Amino acid sequence: DTGVSQDPRHKITKRGQNVTFRCDPISEHNRLYWYRQTLGQGPEFLTYFQNEAQLEKSRLLSDRFSAERPKGSFSTLEIQRTEQGDSAMYLCASSPLSGALNTGELFFGEGSRLTVL
Amino acid sequence: SQKIEQNSEALNIQEGKTATLTCNYTNYSPAYLQWYRQDPGRGPVFLLLIRENEKEKRKERLKVTFDTTLKQSLFHITASQPADSATYLCALDLTGGGNKLTFGTGTQLKVEL
Numbered sequence: 001d002t003g004v005s006q007d008p009r010h011k012i013t014k015r016g017q018n019v020t021f022r023c024d025p026i027s028e029h030n031r032l033y034w035y036r037q038t039l040g041q042g043p044e045f046l047t048y049f050q051n052e053a054q055l056e057k058s059r060l061l062s063d064r065f066s067a068e069r070p071k072g073s074f075s076t077l078e079i080q081r082t083e084q085g086d087s088a089m090y091l092c093a094s095s096p097l098s099g100a101l102n103t104g105e106l107f108f109g110e111g112s113r114l115t116v117l
Numbered sequence: 118s119q120k121i122e123q124n125s126e127a128l129n130i131q132e133g134k135t136a137t138l139t140c141n142y143t144n145y146s147p148a149y150l151q152w153y154r155q156d157p158g159r160g161p162v163f164l165l166l167i168r169e170n171e172k173e174k175r176k177e178r179l180k181v182t183f184d185t186t187l188k189q190s191l192f193h194i195t196a197s198q199p200a201d202s203a204t205y206l207c208a209l210d211l212t213g214g215g216n217k218l219t220f221g222t223g224t225q226l227k228v229e230l
Contacts, residue, residue, distance in 0.1 A: 004160075033217065042121075042206050042220030043161065056217065091160055104149050104210060106218060108160030 004109035021112040025094030035091040119144040121221035138192040140207035148213030153206040
């Protein structure tokens with residue numbers, strides 16, 4: 001078990017460009033979450049998947065943001081036409097479904113830091 | 118409005134002392150409350166979870182209390198060490214199903230020799 005993996009760890013882009021982040025959750029985890037964290041703040045929920053179904057999206061997730069988890073395994077988060085306000089750490093987390101395996105905790109990756117110039 | 122408040126100023130303590138961090142919330146009724154540790158540039162790491170019907174939970178040098186009447190959780194680290202220096206985040210799980218967490222802003226702890 002290698003934990004939650006995110007790629008890339010750092011991305012610098014120019015305003016208006018599109019960026020995509022990838023998250024590989026812990027293999028037996030059905031749930032996958034995306035959070036955004038800016039400096040000095042706690043993580044803010046963006047969206048979550050149960051298997052391949054996207055079950056909830058935050059109002060923070062504007063039309064420029066889209067997340068997918070096509071086969072219920074890895075997930076991608078795409079930001080189109082990036083703005084300077086999108087600069088943040090994008091965190092992915094996973095957890096098992098309710099049951100014996102579910103202690104309620106989230107297992108976070110190391111994050112993808114986005115800087116929009 | 119709904120708020121989760123943690124000490125905004127960094128907490129500096131001496132090695133060996135007990136660190137106490139506070140998490141206050143308003144207009145929430147969480148089923149669970151969790152504490153995470155976050156080091157600079159890293160993702161949060163889970164420490165402890167406490168349920169609404171539990172008053173106290175312990176794990177090694179860590180202790181969490183949960184007072185749903187006061188709407189407050191206290192997080193204690195006993196015999197603190199420089200390696201405990203990090204930001205500590207409290208998070209509310211409103212449904213108990215682990216669907217999503219609502220995080221506070223975190224408190225930075227510095228343990229000095």
